[in-house]
Every structure is written in C-alpha cells, then in structure tokens.
Amino acid sequence: MATLEIKDLHVSVATDDGAKEILKGVDLTVRAGETHAIMGPNGSGKSTLSYAVAGHPKYEVTSGSVTLDGDDVLAMSVDERARAGLFLAMQYPVEVPGVSMSNFLRTAATAVRGEAPKLRTWVKEVKAAMTELEIDPAFAERSVNEGFSGGEKKRHEILQLALLSPKIAILDETDSGLDVDALRVVSDGVNRFKASGETGVLLITHYTRILRHITPDFVHVFAGGRIVESGGSELANVLESEGYVKYTGSQEAAGV
Numbered sequence: 001m002a003t004l005e006i007k008d009l010h011v012s013v014a015t016d017d018g019a020k021e022i023l024k025g026v027d028l029t030v031r032a033g034e035t036h037a038i039m040g041p042n043g044s045g046k047s048t049l050s051y052a053v054a055g056h057p058k059y060e061v062t063s064g065s066v067t068l069d070g071d072d073v074l075a076m077s078v079d080e081r082a083r084a085g086l087f088l089a090m091q092y093p094v095e096v097p098g099v100s101m102s103n104f105l106r107t108a109a110t111a112v113r114g115e116a117p118k119l120r121t122w123v124k125e126v127k128a129a130m131t132e133l134e135i136d137p138a139f140a141e142r143s144v145n146e147g148f149s150g151g152e153k154k155r156h157e158i159l160q161l162a163l164l165s166p167k168i169a170i171l172d173e174t175d176s177g178l179d180v181d182a183l184r185v186v187s188d189g190v191n192r193f194k195a196s197g198e199t200g201v202l203l204i205t206h207y208t209r210i211l212r213h214i215t216p217d218f219v220h221v222f223a224g225g226r227i228v229e230s231g232g233s234e235l236a237n238v239l240e241s242e243g244y245v246k247y248t249g250s251q252e253a254a255g256v
C-alpha cells in the first residue's frame with residue numbers, strides 16, 4: 001500500500017532578490033485509501049508544495065524529506081517520480097502546441113508503464129476513459145491543452161489520471177473554473193480513481209463544493225508555508241464560514 005511521507009519540508013524559489021523561502025516545514029503523510037484536502041489563503045504555498053513533490057526545477061528543497069513507500073522522492077528525476085507512481089494535476093496546465101492529446105497520452109502511458117500499451121487495447125482504453133469523462137473524441141487530435149477552455153483543461157487532467165493510474169495523485173485546484181456538470185463529471189472521475197482503495201489523493205481546493213462530491217478523510221489548513229491545523233471533513237465547513245483570519249492574524253499575513 002502506497003504511502004507518501006513529507007517531513008519538515010522547506011522549499012525556496014529563486015527570485016530577482018535571491019532565494020525566497022516559501023515552504024517552512026511541511027509535515028504530511030498520505031496513505032493509499034485516504035483523501036486529504038488542503039485549503040488555505042492565496043499565496044500560502046499550496047502549489048509550491050505540489051511542484052516541489054513533482055520535481056519542478058524552479059523549487060529548491062533546502063531541507064526535509066519526501067518519500068514514497070520509503071524511497072527518496074527528492075533523489076528522483078521528474079520522470080522517475082511519475083514512474084514511481086506520483087501524479088500532479090497542475091493548477092495551470094501547460095499548453096503543448098504541435099503535440100496531439102492522443103500522442104501525448106500514449107507517450108505518458110509508455111513512460112509510466114515501462115512499455116508501450118498495445119495499440120488495439122490502448123485505443124479502447126482511451127475511448128472508454130474519454131466517454132466516462134464526457135470528452136468529445138475530437139479532442140484526441142487537438143494539441144495538448146492548446147486553446148482548451150479552463151474547464152476542458154481540468155477534465156483532461158483527470159483523463160490523464162484515469163489512464164496513468166498513479167499511486168498518489170495531487171490535484172491542484174482541479175475544481176477551479178468548472179461548471180456544475182463538469183464538477184460532477186470530474187469528481188466522479190476522481191472517485192472512480194479512488195474506488196480501488198489502493199491510491200491516495202491530495203486535493204488542493206478553495207471550495208467546499210468539490211468536497212461534497214469527493215469526501216476527504218482529512219482537511220488541512222495551509223498558511224504561511226506550513227500546515228497549521230488538521231481535522232476531519234467538518235473543518236472545511238468551519239473554514240468556509242470563518243475564513244483564515246484565525247490562522248493568519250490578518251489578510252495581509254496570509255501569504256509568505
């Protein structure tokens with residue numbers, strides 16, 4: 001059973017004024033079968049956490065550790081992290097002009113699975129996943145994310161999730177910009193992914209509405225570059241009504 005363990009993680013980003021520490025000691029363990037939600041003010045470092053775990057070169061880990069089933073994630077390249085079973089759906093998915101969705105998905109699946117999926121079964125697999133996510137088949141031939149609407153990009157992130165079946169999925173604001181129907185479709189996709197009970201989900205969100213579809217086992221409040229409180233799903237409702245002032249002292253101090 002997969003376990004992602006983040007211990008006392010400190011991360012800096014290079015800026016024009018030198019290195020700036022964004023994450024200031026994050027401790028978090030996500031086990032297979034668990035869904036964790038992270039909520040917190042803008043600029044508190046939630047996306048930085050997801051990028052650092054995924055291996056974005058801009059984010060330097062200055063201390064702490066990240067392990068997946070005991071293996072040192074920080075020593076792995078970005079590809080190795082994906083092969084080890086980590087998946088990140090980004091807050092702002094990138095566009096890749098000139099590369100079709102279908103080529104991209106097959107290349108990604110080949111990299112993660114260690115061998116190219118057999119064409120015949122692969123086509124069926126992609127079709128089934130696209131149908132489940134109510135994605136028009138015409139998207140397969142379009143360039144990755146190019147000209148996709150915000151909601152379409154998010155739906156395609158979940159398509160990747162469905163096809164790559166990682167051990168641990170980090171979903172950064174996958175619900176942002178989704179209309180009510182798309183929210184249901186995307187949530188159903190995440191719930192299907194969770195259904196095996198063998199995968200862990202870390203869901204970064206600003207809204208409780210997605211948590212009504214995908215029930216978190218734990219909710220964490222992220223402020224000032226670390227987790228400042230953890231609780232059960234009821235904590236999300238408290239945050240919705242009371243905001244983050246309790247944790248930040250003021251709106252201004254909400255960031256890092």
Ligand SMILES: Nc1ncnc2c1ncn2[C@@H]1O[C@H](COP(=O)(O)OP(=O)(O)OP(=O)(O)O)[C@@H](O)[C@H]1O
Pocket residue numbers: 013014015020022040041042043044045046047048049058091255256
């Ligand atoms: N490359 C960078 N250069 C300068 N500052 C950066 C860089 N990347 C992140 N930061 C800063 O780090 C802080 C945390 O950013 P991050 O994107 O992790 O926040 P967040 O919690 O995801 O916010 P949001 O809820 O708005 O998505 C912000 O103040 C941001 O400006």
Ligand SMILES: [Mg+2]
Pocket residue numbers: 046047048091172
């Ligand atoms: Mg963010």
